[in-house]
Amino acid sequence: MSLLTILEYPDLRLRKRASLISEVNDNLRRTIDDMFETMYAAPGIGLAATQVNIHKRLLVLDVSENKDSPLVFINPEIDVLDPEPLGYEEGCLSVPGYFDLVTRPKKVKVKALDRHGQPLEMEAEGLLAVCLQHEVDHLDGKLFVDYLSILKRQRIKHKLLKDKKKDERGETRAEA
Numbered sequence: 489m490s491l492l493t494i495l496e497y498p499d500l501r502l503r504k505r506a507s508l509i510s511e512v513n514d515n516l517r518r519t520i521d522d523m524f525e526t527m528y529a530a531p532g533i534g535l536a537a538t539q540v541n542i543h544k545r546l547l548v549l550d551v552s553e554n555k556d557s558p559l560v561f562i563n564p565e566i567d568v569l570d571p572e573p574l575g576y577e578e579g580c581l582s583v584p585g586y587f588d589l590v591t592r593p594k595k596v597k598v599k600a601l602d603r604h605g606q607p608l609e610m611e612a613e614g615l616l617a618v619c620l621q622h623e624v625d626h627l628d629g630k631l632f633v634d635y636l637s638i639l640k641r642q643r644i645k646h647k648l649l650k651d652k653k654k655d656e657r658g659e660t661r662a663e664a
């Protein structure tokens with residue numbers, strides 16, 4: 489297994505739309521294992537393939553307390569079951585150090601393939617629903633900062649670019 493590099497906003501590769509996966513094979517399962525390793529190490533509760541520069545419709549997540557419930561979704565499709573807006577303070581491994589309120593439908597249904605290529609269907613509420621929608625957004629090139637005001641987004645973008653330049657000069661990274 490190996491740790492993958494997570495792209496950070498405003499990297500334009502985060503804006504690519506991921507393609508459907510046509511075959512679930514051992515090579516894909518190796519990628520899935522690397523994504524779990526990367527997600528748990530970060531640590532994060534979800535990771536979309538787009539974030540590790542793999543532009544395929546694949547995401548992993550684990551919203552459990554004990555980090556013992558890994559879930560894989562290949563070619564996920566989301567349907568809204570309850571459009572009632574639910575606000576959640578979201579963060580993103582590709583926008584490190586920033587959290588802000590994002591409002592999304594409260595209850596969704598997801599259809600996908602599992603790591604063996606078998607169809608799976610699941611209803612999701614709460615953090616699982618938030619995370620699933622956040623991850624599927626990544627596959628469509630969308631980030632949680634896109635739901636914020638232009639002003640907030642610009643501020644985050646400039647701070648992250650400044651941090652990146654500092655990193656490149658070998659200085660320590662400023663706090664958000």
Ligand code: GNR
Pocket residue numbers: 531532533534535536539576577578579580581582618619622623626
């Ligand atoms: O680790 C993560 N935490 C999180 C918290 C609130 C809402 C969404 C998330 S997803 C994020 C990991 C990530 O960036 N996935 O794309």
Ligand code: NI
Pocket residue numbers: 579580581582622626
């Ligand atoms: Ni994210």
